[in-house]
Amino acid sequence: MSQHKNIQTASEEIQWTSRTYGVVIVLIAGLCLLCFGAFLSISLGAADIHLRTVWDAIFHYQPTKTSHQIIHDLRLPRTAAAALVGALLAVSGAIMQGMTRNPLAEPSIMGVTSGSAFAVSIAFAFFPGLSAMGLVLWSFAGAGLGASTVMGIGMFSRGGLTPVKLALAGTAVTYFFTGISTAIAIRFDVAQDISFWYAGGVAGVKWPGVQLLLIAGAVGLTLAFFIARSVTVLSLGDDLAKGLGQYTSAVKLVGMLIVVI
DSSP: OHHHHHHHHHHHHHHHHHHHHHHHHHHHHHHHHHHHHHHHHHHOSSSOOOHHHHHHHHHSOOTTOHHHHHIIIIIHHHHHHHHHHHHHHHHHHHHHHHHHTOTTOOGGGGTHHHHHHHHHHHHHHHOTTOOHHHHHHHHHHHHHHHHHHHHHHHHTSTTOOOHHHHHHHHHHHHHHHHHHHHHHHHHHTOHHHHHHHHHOOOTTOOHHHHHHHHHHHHHHHHHHHHHHHHHHHHTTOHHHHHHTTOOHHHHHHHHHHHHHO
16 A cells, blocks of 8 residues: 555656746747847848847947847847737736636626726827826726726625626626727717727837836736735635635735736
């Protein structure tokens, strides 16, 4: 019996070790592909630039060379912004999946996307001269409004905020804000502006925009690391998480804040 347990323990350790190695290999391969894709993104465009020139422009920048100016002032910010946006959306999606125990969960299920679109539609309709930073602030406020509405509906309903109620409240709030945004877009003829904003893009990104992303990302990732273990426990179920001493409502509230950021 003891020998059987030892064999079983050894087998589990081997499986855990192989799984860890697999994760490490995937991470290393992903980072290599990311770097290769970033270099290609900087190299290819209206004016194709050799990869050696890209390397020189990044590590030995010479402001007198036109190719170095194109890389440093135009293509590098776009590539950095695209990579940061993808990484931050991945983190927010992982937190959402942990909180809702739904492998298909995404920020839109929390009313974040629809709330943001609602606020931006108001900005386009009533404040047409707003700068890009002003639109970002309106978008952030709308995302917060959508998320807090979903949280409020879930937390003040009977039985508290469960994953099912979170999904249902998010769906209802999403349709509500989407309907109002569509009505505003039709009434004030700003549908095209809203569509461009909603689709997103990095064509006009400069270094100040990358700096803003870095600040928001640093805040969000720091908070995410603090609640990572709690979200992992929460993904096992609210009852089990409470039994292990987790403050589930506080974890969900902080998780929501991170997703909004």
